[in-house]
Amino acid sequence: MQFTRRSMFKLATAGLTSLAAPQILVRAAQAEVPMSATMPAAYKRFSLGEFEITVLSDGHRIVPGPQKIFGTNQTEEEVSALLESNYLPVDKMQFTFAPTLVNTGTDLILFDTGNGEGGREGGVGRTLSNLKASGYTPEQVTVVVLTHLHGDHIGGLMESGAPAFPNARYVTGQTEYDFWSSEDRIGTGAENGHKGVVGKVVPLADKMSFIGDGESVVSGITAMAAFGHTPGHMIYGLESGGRKLMLTADSANHFVLSLQRPDWEVAFDTDKAMAATTRKAVFDMVATDRLAFVGYHMPFPSVGYVEKAGEGYRFIPETYQLDL
Ligand SMILES: [Zn+2]
Numbered sequence: 601m602q603f604t605r606r607s608m609f610k611l612a613t614a615g616l617t618s619l620a621a622p623q624i625l626v627r628a629a630q631a632e633v634p635m636s637a638t639m640p641a642a643y644k645r646f647s648l649g650e651f652e653i654t655v656l657s658d659g660h661r662i663v664p665g666p667q668k669i670f671g672t673n674q675t676e677e678e679v680s681a682l683l684e685s686n687y688l689p690v691d692k693m694q695f696t697f698a699p700t701l702v703n704t705g706t707d708l709i710l711f712d713t714g715n716g717e718g719g720r721e722g723g724v725g726r727t728l729s730n731l732k733a734s735g736y737t738p739e740q741v742t743v744v745v746l747t748h749l750h751g752d753h754i755g756g757l758m759e760s761g762a763p764a765f766p767n768a769r770y771v772t773g774q775t776e777y778d779f780w781s782s783e784d785r786i787g788t789g790a791e792n793g794h795k796g797v798v799g800k801v802v803p804l805a806d807k808m809s810f811i812g813d814g815e816s817v818v819s820g821i822t823a824m825a826a827f828g829h830t831p832g833h834m835i836y837g838l839e840s841g842g843r844k845l846m847l848t849a850d851s852a853n854h855f856v857l858s859l860q861r862p863d864w865e866v867a868f869d870t871d872k873a874m875a876a877t878t879r880k881a882v883f884d885m886v887a888t889d890r891l892a893f894v895g896y897h898m899p900f901p902s903v904g905y906v907e908k909a910g911e912g913y914r915f916i917p918e919t920y921q922l923d924l
Pocket residue numbers: 750752753850896897
């Protein structure tokens with residue numbers, strides 16, 4: 601059977617009583633209702649022990665050609681087949697960006713800042729508006745942690761030429777900062793990234809401290825080296841009241857292509873072999889310990905679990921586990 605409007609209408613009305621049916625007919629005959637062009641506020645909030653966690657949407661972006669980004673050491677057919685078997689389109693993909701706000705009761709810590717004002721025409725750069733929609737002000741943020749210094753993580757640091765979070769101190773990895781801020785990047789594939797860091801991060805250096813593997817931002821929030829995606833990419837373990845959450849940042853950039861095939865090369869990864877090794881180490885831990893995690897590029901609201909499956913992992917979106 602073909603799902604034409606007519607057959608849908610028949611389906612919709614077939615089970616209705618004679619009392620309800622005329623109302624449906626009246627509604628169908630009314631003038632058209634314009635679609636709302638308003639973007640809904642998008643954030644997800646839950647508690648983790650004494651911490652309150654708010655995952656903020658920075659918006660999303662449509663990108664053509666998944667095969668040019670993921671599985672670049674595989675045939676295009678292989679990548680397309682995996683997408684198809686997961687009910688995903690093969691010609692384009694959606695990227696989401698999810699900075700996370702952690703209220704410890706004494707600090708309000710923002711992990712990554714999204715694409716910022718430069719991305720707004722393209723539908724991203726919504727972190728600031730969603731932070732406000734979630735009930736906070738940018739002035740309340742006391743710490744901004746940068747998991748790494750790619751443009752979609754540092755873009756929101758500045759707003760109209762001034763710090764977007766005026767009262768915050770900053771934390772990032774020493775290796776990461778040294779790599780991107782160095783003039784040695786000029787003339788290499790990392791030159792654009794270097795320019796972004798010089799524009800957005802270096803001006804904040806006097807309020808920045810550098811964190812190493814196993815060190816804490818504040819009590820209960822611990823950095824882990826997860827190098828590969830970038831030279832100094834760090835992830836964070838959160839623990840409060842006996843509950844745990846990992847912020848895995850860009851250890852995986854797609855919920856199917858990166859997680860089901862962690863060994864596939866990804867164009868975004870600076871050191872592709874190291875990134876794959878790190879990806880497997882991170883998600884082996886997440887799976888083995890049955891941890892909840894926020895993945896910066898997982899489908900919004902970007903919170904879930906993984907289970908080991910074949911050569912990789914199956915992403916299990918969080919539903920209500922963290923609300924109970
Ligand atoms: Zn990213």
